[in-house]
Amino acid sequence: MLLRLVVRLIGAGVTLAGTALLTFILIHAVPGDVARVIAGSKASPEVLQAIHTRLHLDEPVWRRLGWHLSDLAHGDLGRSYVTEQSVAEAILIRLPATAALAGLAVTFWMLIAIPLGALTARHPGGWVDRSVLVLSTLSLSLPAFWLARMCQYWFSYKLGWFPVAGFRGFGHLLLPAATLALLFVGYYARLIHTHMAEVLNSHYVRAARAKGASEGMTLFRHGLRNAMIPVVTVLGMDVAGLLGGVMFVENVFALPGIGTLAVQSVFNLDVPVIMGTVMFSAVIVVGANLVVDLLYGWMDPRIRSA
């Protein structure tokens, strides 16, 4: 088990280092000078030079990469080139909006996906099952930015049910969370359906029915509880991904989350913030992967010995 842990940790470290390296290379492949972003098109060469000196932009790229990697290894995400705010602080300020959006979206889609998945598994091949299958395919295929724009246009602008954009409280999260939920609900309804159908055909469910358990008891107590175990694993990974920033939905609804921070930093060529948001997201995803991996090993001896 210890060896497994060490191997996984090394793997996670290599993944994170690779992510940092790749991100750094990609950022520097983009043309443009951050000093121009800071000082504008009319800035004098002296001002640009002062900014270059202050931000060490005159140093060779490999040396700056070394500094970045060293800082990251020490847990220091640095400071924004443009705003001079600490990157860690910038991320932490935006984390509550992203977390609230992710939490609300997960609540919405699970509240819809669980009954849909259970119902379609109980009545496979029926019109409900087929309709849900079509809707799920649609939901999986819709591009996030388009769906978000459409929801904003119809429900906020046309019907006036929700604020159009911005973030001033819970009410501003409802439509973005519902949009996000629409993108995931189809996948989760099918996932629950698949596992539920498997469980409902298992011996212990048949045994429960034979013993005279009610349909509700069979479906929810014996079926759903067991079918949810793999679903929760996938959910954990998705939530981890969402915490890294929901770029399109946050940007369309102008929510001050990590996704908008990441997009803005790309436009600003703000290397420390781009690196910080990418690495924050990577650490969450890699960390969640690692935990799931280790938990599987702990729960299932066959995996542990593999």
Add this chain to the structure above:
Amino acid sequence: MITLQPSPARPAPGVRRGLLVLGLIALLSQGWGRAADPVARHSGGILRLALEADPRSLDAGQVFSNEEGTVGFLLFNTLLEAGPEGGFVPVLAEGLPEGSADGLAYRFRLKQGVRFANGQELEAADVVHSLERCFDPEAAAVNLAYFTSILGGLEFLEARKKELATPRRPGHDPGPSRWIEPRRVEGLRAVDTRTVEIRLSRRDLGFLHVLTTLSAAIVPRSETTRLGRQFATHPVGTGPFVVKTWTRGARIRMVRNPYYFKADRPGPDAVDVLVGLDRSTQAMMFERGELDFEYYITDPDLTRFRRDPRMKACLKRVVGSTPTFAFLNCEIPPFTNRLVRVALNHAIDREAAVRLMSNRAVAQRGPLPLTVRGFNQELPEYAYDPARARALLAEAGYPNGFATTLWCNPKDPTWWRLGLFVQESLRKVGVSVSMREISYTGLIDASGRRRTVPMGIWDWVSAYDDPRDTLDSLLNGNNLSEDGCINNAFYSAPRVDELFRKSAAEGDPGRRLSLFRQIERQVVEDAPWIFLVQMNLDSLCQPWVKGMSLRGFWPPAHLEDCWIDR
């Protein structure tokens, strides 16, 4: 949902009786039957604005985008502001400055009792410090070139550059103190606490215009020294508002400056700026009454609003404030050849370009914006004549045309459409243009480097009502540099360069204008740009927002004198 005006909860009956008595007392104390105070009638409410992105900085000297400029003028004041008929109106100055007979010095007397938002009284030393910062590279002022006529400014800049280039002892940061002479700008002097003297190294008739720009706004010396670069996020000025909270990436909340020197000024109680809203979202919010002002509207929104009588009443327009053109790099063949440049100008149907811009523009005939005093209506215009264009190309040695690359930022729909229009127009005369997509910052960077970008789409808004800003910045061959050059056509002609030198020293307004006219005419003849269109500015302002003004200069929208009346 955003609340425009706070609606107080209905008080309990006992409280209501008390309020009634207090109200009666207040009425009696003010004089029964007196006309309602216009100030009281127009004060209160919240002005709701939106920005596309979080401002990088709200330090007056560092602000350069249009929207940041509009917010900046809510926080800061200048000594003077542009007045009617090209004149000036004193703001922080008590009156217009006394000028010396030789035109090389101005003496300003400051208004008495003006305070910054932190309560500190405005002094002449603050004015000296504010202008001195424009020469300090570490203050990252964005418009240093505006102030170069101040005596000793460039020497001060050189000293600061040397300091920056001097390796500092590890662990020893000398801080803001200066140790290489000169430590002060010679031409800036606080005569007493309320008198400032500005001496120039040469006569500069555009200088007073420069003092109306946000770059010349007055900041408190104590705060900028104490906060250093943090002043960008904790701005303090003498303007009508002060930043109360700034939630990065989300919202800026400004409240009335309690020390604002125009105490009887009507105006909203607060300004709420939402951050990160693209233009389409802003238009939707405006239409739903969730925003009070939108700086710039997109074509589809404008088309829609023109059909809606309610929204049409909210439209505000400035005609021809933004020349938009394709610069031709005069150092890269074949654009080194004037005949080629003229030929390309004949290949463009400007009226078609205006139609392509949904009639939100006028045809461009010269480098100056239409809004700048001195724009010459009589300038010759390049006729659309593809046959002549082909003949000129043949005469220049390109009978079969040539291939080139047009650099353009696809994120700007106006630029991109004009880029494609130029591509198609030039194809008809045998010039094959391939489009190169590049970000805005990438284009600034690349086009400022010598012999890098053959041609590109660009635009310009003048910062003040004088031809110097546009002509000197974009077309003065005396200012060419290897990197970071704003003259992205790298245009330099001996006669024009000489005219620029003469205009810089010219003290007579009439002769100076004549020199600029000559420059303008020569530029049109030399054609370092393909002249395209002068874009209009179309903004939206709710009918209940009064006192908002749109100008043809940067920043076009001014909200500092507005009030809400609903």
